Amino acid sequence: MILAETCLDPPDADPACTLARYNQKECSVVCKTKRVQKSVWEVEETTPNPMLEQLQGHLQLLGRFVSDTKAAVGLILLVGGAGAMVLGVLWLVILQFFAGCMIWLTCMLVVLILVLMSLFCSVRSGIINSEALEGLAFLNGMNTSGAIDLNSNALQAIDNASDRLQFKAAAYVLWVLTGIFLLLLLAMRKRIHIAIAIIRESSRAIKTLPLLLLWPVVPTIAFVLLVMYAVTIAAYIMSSADISSVLESTAALATASTGSTSSSVAAINGTLSEIPSDKIQQVLLVYHLFGFLWTNQFFHAISICTIAGSVAQYYWTPPDGNNRRKLEARFPIARALRNVFRFSLGSLCFGSFIIALVQLLRILLEYVDHQTKELQQGNRFVKVAFLPVRCCLWCFEKCLKFLSKNAYIFIAMRGNSFCSASVASFKLLFKNIARVAVVNSISFFLLLLVKTTITLTVAGVVFVALSNASASSQLKVLGAEPVTSPMAPVLVASILSWLIASAFMNIYDAAIDTILLCFCEDTELHGEGSSEFMSPELRRIMGDTGSKPKVVHVGLATSVTKSGSGGGGEPGGNKVHVDNDEI
Incomplete structure (x- = not known):
């Protein structure tokens, strides 16, 4: 209900004089702006509604999350997007020059952590008393500033006998693990040097093929389009009539x-x-789901094969005196992609089909598990039976993905079919299982460290920028507005930076796997240290024999003839060959 009206512009005009009345000449001056006083009736609950209040609280929290993210979207894109890309490229350069220092430093940190944990459990169990602990030279050196209180309760033996027994068992296990890890470091030092050289060589490959860093955009766009198509078709199936x-x-x-x-x-x-229509819908949904899984794995296979084909061209090009490799193809990535579509689509379809089939079985098992929850409550045997089946399928899928990835790399390198490539790559990896284990373990932890560092750096920069008043005022250039809390922008920027860092490191991981497989194939063909395709660092580690193989360039890869110790091979012997077309 309107109680009163007053015209503000112009002040002396009639508030009821609208433009329509003015055109009809019912008033002389149009009121452009007026102040209206109204009485508002509201409906209030007389009894509290906890569910409604909780829902309103969640909606308000979601609203603040969205508004804060929208207010800082410029900063998120700058730091979480472009900043993460810059950090990713910077880390690739760092890994090329300082991979050895980072890997050995990580190994030493692991040893230090194991020793400290072993000492802690030994003291708590009474194996080592506090007086003996004070006599340790390195702990006394650490305690010069008073940072460690050797007489604190945490470093005293406990009285409970059962707890002391548990700490004693943990202490023995940790000391054994420490000894085993030290022995492994001593025994595997040559393989660790090989892993460092392979990681450095992968950095050089990406430096030679910088456009590989943009490759994740292609499978990402394909995946987004696939998801849009899958969701649309699934909606059509679910909304269909009888x-x-x-x-x-x-x-x-x-x-x-x-x-x-x-x-x-x-x-x-x-x-x-x-x-019945519901049965038909279920069959159609399962069929559609399998098509989605198959297509997704097919896109992934094309991506891996393209990256591997590009990096394989790099490896099978002999380095010059300055350890630089001049590729024959002008556009190696386009050439690798062309070879995938021209020669390897059938193999990739078959490999992706097998993985998608296992994934479908896992999803169907989870569906059956969900539908039989009530039955499992009354029958413990059925409940327990699902656990090993689920575990076996998960392990089988992981093993299958590992073998398929190396098969794709072998397909890109040699042009074999999927089955023959799987067998050949498995035999090659099994012969070099120690090298593969060391390289994969080191690369996994190293790339995880890089992704975590990039994400934490981006999160810290965004948090400081939004929390600092002077920085926030300077961010107005990016369109940033004040936020109620920096947590939402920090979370979104962290997720974005993690995805970008993962895309960079996935390229790097595929390059490492390709260089590793090419290196194993190279040593299989030419023996230890006698290949012209190895980098000088790898030849030095493997022990250069001085003999060089005969090299014949044939397009994508390089045909090489086995030579050196054991009798020189004849031309036309063992060869690495993909095709002889050029782009």
Whole structure:
């Protein structure tokens, strides 16, 4: 209800004088702006509603999250997007020059952590008393500033006998693990040097092929389009009307086509049946889900094979005196992609089909597990039976992905079919299982460290920028507005930077795996240290024999003839070959 009206512009005009009334000449001056006093009636609950209040609280929290993210979207894109890309490139340079220092420093930190944990459990269990602990030289050196209180309760033996026994068992286990790890470091030092050299060589490969860093954009766009298509088709299936299906025999159709009504009815008698629409929808959804999984794995296979083909061209090009490799192809990435579509699509389809089939089985198992929850409550055998099956399928999928990835790399390197590439790559990796284990372990922890560092750096920069008043005022250039809390922008920027860092490191991981497989194949063909394709660092580690293989350049890869110790091979012997076309 309107209680009062006052015209503000112009002040002396009639507040009821609108433009329509002015055009009809009912008033002389139009009121452009007016102040209106109204009485507002509100409906309030007389009894509290906890669910409604909780929902309103969650909605308000979500609203603040969205508004804060929108207010800082410029900063998020700058730091979480572009900043993460710059940090990713910077880390690739750092890994090329300081990979050895980082890897050995990480190993020493692991040893130090194991020793400290072993000492802690030994003291708590009473194996080492506090007086003996004070006599340790390195702890006394650490305690010069008073940072460690050797007489604190945490470093005293506990009185409870059962707890002391548990700490004693943990202490023995940790000391054994420390000794095993030290022995492994001593025994694996040559393989660790090989891993460092392979990681450095992967950095040089990406430096030679800088456009590889943009490759994740292609599979990402393909995946987004695939998800949009899958969601749309799934919505069509779920929203479809009742579907009835009639099963007719071939004889009935043939008889009906001749126009004989009586024989047609006799032929189809007893063959008509109807399938419930929900069953049809379930079958269609399963079929559609399998198509989505298969296509997704197919895109992933194309991506891996393209990266591997590009890096394989780099490795199978002999380095010059300055350890630089001049590729024959002008556009190696386009050449690798062309070779995938020209020679390897069938192999990639078959490999992705197997992985998608296992993934579908896992999803169906989870669906059955969800549908039989009530049965599992009354039957512990059924509940326990699902656990090993689920675990076995998970392990089988992981092993299959590992073997398929190396098979894709071998396909890009040699042009084999999927089955032969799987067998050949497995034999090659099994012969070099120690090297593969060391390289994969080191690269996994190293790349995880890089991704975590990039994410934490981006999160810290965004938090400081939004928390600092002077920095926030300077961010107005980016369109940033004040936020109620920096947590939402920090979370979004962290997720974005993690995705970008993962995309960079996935390229790097694929390059490491490709260089490793090429290196194993190279040593298989030419022996230890006698290959012209190895970098000088790898030849020095492997022990250069001085003999060089005969090299014949044939397009994408390089045909090499086995030579050196053990009798020189003849031309046309063992070869690495993909095709001889050029782009």
